[in-house]
Amino acid sequence: MKRRQFIRTSAIIGAAITVPQLLRASGFPGGGHGRKVYQVITANRNMVGTLPVLRAFAGDHNDYVSPYVFLDEFGPVMMDPRQKPLRVDAHPHAGIIPTTYFLSGNGHHRDSLNYDLQIGKGDFMMFSSGRGAIHMEETGQRLYDDGGLYHGFQIWLNMPSKYKFIEPSTAVFRPEKIAEINEKNYSAKVVLGELFGAMSKIETLFPVFYFHLQIKAGAKLSIPTNPQHNAFAYVIKGKIETEGRKEILQNNVVLYERGETDINIFCEDDAEILLLGGKPHDEPVYAYGPFVMNTEDEIKKCINDYQSGKMGSPDQVNAFK
Numbered sequence: 001m002k003r004r005q006f007i008r009t010s011a012i013i014g015a016a017i018t019v020p021q022l023l024r025a026s027g028f029p030g031g032g033h034g035r036k037v038y039q040v041i042t043a044n045r046n047m048v049g050t051l052p053v054l055r056a057f058a059g060d061h062n063d064y065v066s067p068y069v070f071l072d073e074f075g076p077v078m079m080d081p082r083q084k085p086l087r088v089d090a091h092p093h094a095g096i097i098p099t100t101y102f103l104s105g106n107g108h109h110r111d112s113l114n115y116d117l118q119i120g121k122g123d124f125m126m127f128s129s130g131r132g133a134i135h136m137e138e139t140g141q142r143l144y145d146d147g148g149l150y151h152g153f154q155i156w157l158n159m160p161s162k163y164k165f166i167e168p169s170t171a172v173f174r175p176e177k178i179a180e181i182n183e184k185n186y187s188a189k190v191v192l193g194e195l196f197g198a199m200s201k202i203e204t205l206f207p208v209f210y211f212h213l214q215i216k217a218g219a220k221l222s223i224p225t226n227p228q229h230n231a232f233a234y235v236i237k238g239k240i241e242t243e244g245r246k247e248i249l250q251n252n253v254v255l256y257e258r259g260e261t262d263i264n265i266f267c268e269d270d271a272e273i274l275l276l277g278g279k280p281h282d283e284p285v286y287a288y289g290p291f292v293m294n295t296e297d298e299i300k301k302c303i304n305d306y307q308s309g310k311m312g313s314p315d316q317v318n319a320f321k
Contacts, residue, residue: 034243034264037232038064043073043234044250049088053154056069056234056253059287064230064255067208069096069292070156071234076104079139081147086136090314093129094302095164095292097157100125101191101212105150105235106140106280112312115170122175124189124202130159132291132302132311133168137319153274155210160281161294163205175207177201185219188212193278195223200306208278215240217266222262223275231263231277233258238271248264271312279293 031135035181041061043054048117056071065071075085085108100107106120109144112134113129139150161164179190190200193209200210206227215221225231231239232255239249245266248254256263256277258264286293291302305311 025286034230034259034262035225035227035258035260037242037244037246038255038257039249040246041253041255043071043253046072046159048072048074048244049086051086051088052207054251055081056251059285059292061255062285063280064257065232065277066159066230066285066301067160067206068155068230068232068276069285071300072096072154073234073236074150075156076149076151079105079143079147079150083147085138085140085144088136090131090134090300090317091290092134092306092311092314093127093290094132094305094311095159095298096290097131097159098127098129098135098154099157099210100127100137100152100154101210102152104152105148106142107150108138108140109170110317111135111170112317113168113170116282117170117172119172120186120187122178124173124174124178124198126202127173128159128166128169130163130166130168132305133172133316134306134312134314155276156292157204157208158281158285160206160290164293164298173202184216186213186215186221188214193226206279206281209276211275212227212271213275215265215271215273217269218265221265221268223265224261225263225277227259227261227275227277228279229276230258230280233263233265234274234276234304238267238269240266240271240273241266258263261287 003248007141044054046053046055054073058070100122109117113243174309179200180187181198189212191210192200235250284294286299288299295298
């Protein structure tokens with residue numbers, strides 16, 4: 001993997017490295033042969049517009065998270081009826097696929113491709129920015145009318161160089177496109193990729209997986225992955241134990257080394273996690289805020305295209321009908 005580089009004054013910022021707790025009494029038998037832990041990082045609290053987020057990583061750790069490049073958990077935050085929407089004003093993207101997945105509540109997406117969408121619990125959106133497009137995001141109409149919990153994830157997929165300048169597109173996938181597994185000790189939503197024979201109906205441009213797992217107390221899982229692909233887990237609720245008797249707490253990300261197949265997880269109590277990864281892009285990464293490219297010249301082109309209006313009009317995207 002080639003290391004990423006950042007343009008000076010980049011708006012992309014990373015998260016803090018954490019030393020995981022080693023457990024004396026382990027849920028795993030000794031001599032495990034699963035993927036080893038490379039590092040554990042803790043998500044930092046941040047604000048994007050008026051929206052509170054937990055930022056797990058943003059442009060860093062590329063050797064271990066590619067093809068992903070950014071992970072924010074938005075909320076959880078309780079909205080009152082008729083409360084002013086939490087909002088991120090119109091902003092551009094290029095070279096990446098921001099994905100949005102709702103655990104609770106709903107959101108409003110509007111973009112320069114003439115999409116104006118309400119996205120709800122269980123929905124998954126892919127805003128494939130390609131050569132560049134603009135969108136705005138805010139809490140949705142149902143939350144405005146009735147109130148409720150707003151909670152989910154925006155996670156960016158980095159596009160390989162051959163797709164960086166394709167035409168942008170927007171797609172929302174409803175829950176029926178997402179495969180489900182329901183077992184005694186765990187349940188899973190296979191948002192992207194395949195898990196234990198259950199395959200998502202959402203097609204991607206490159207190999208990638210995105211699993212949402214709810215694990216019961218006392219469960220031990222061995223999740224198979226391609227040993228040449230990256231894999232990492234984000235703990236949404238509770239805590240997990242993984243290879244090496246390492247305890248991974250809520251809002252921590254555990255980055256795994258490549259080389260082994262199984263990701264071994266034990267949960268003493270109930271836990272909820274995202275498990276993500278895929279084939280890493282063996283390409284340089286240049287990032288400047290919402291633009292992620294392979295060269296500095298490509299970043300300059302994105303800036304010029306945005307400033308000249310080729311990505312659309314922020315004022316038009318911000319405007320309400």
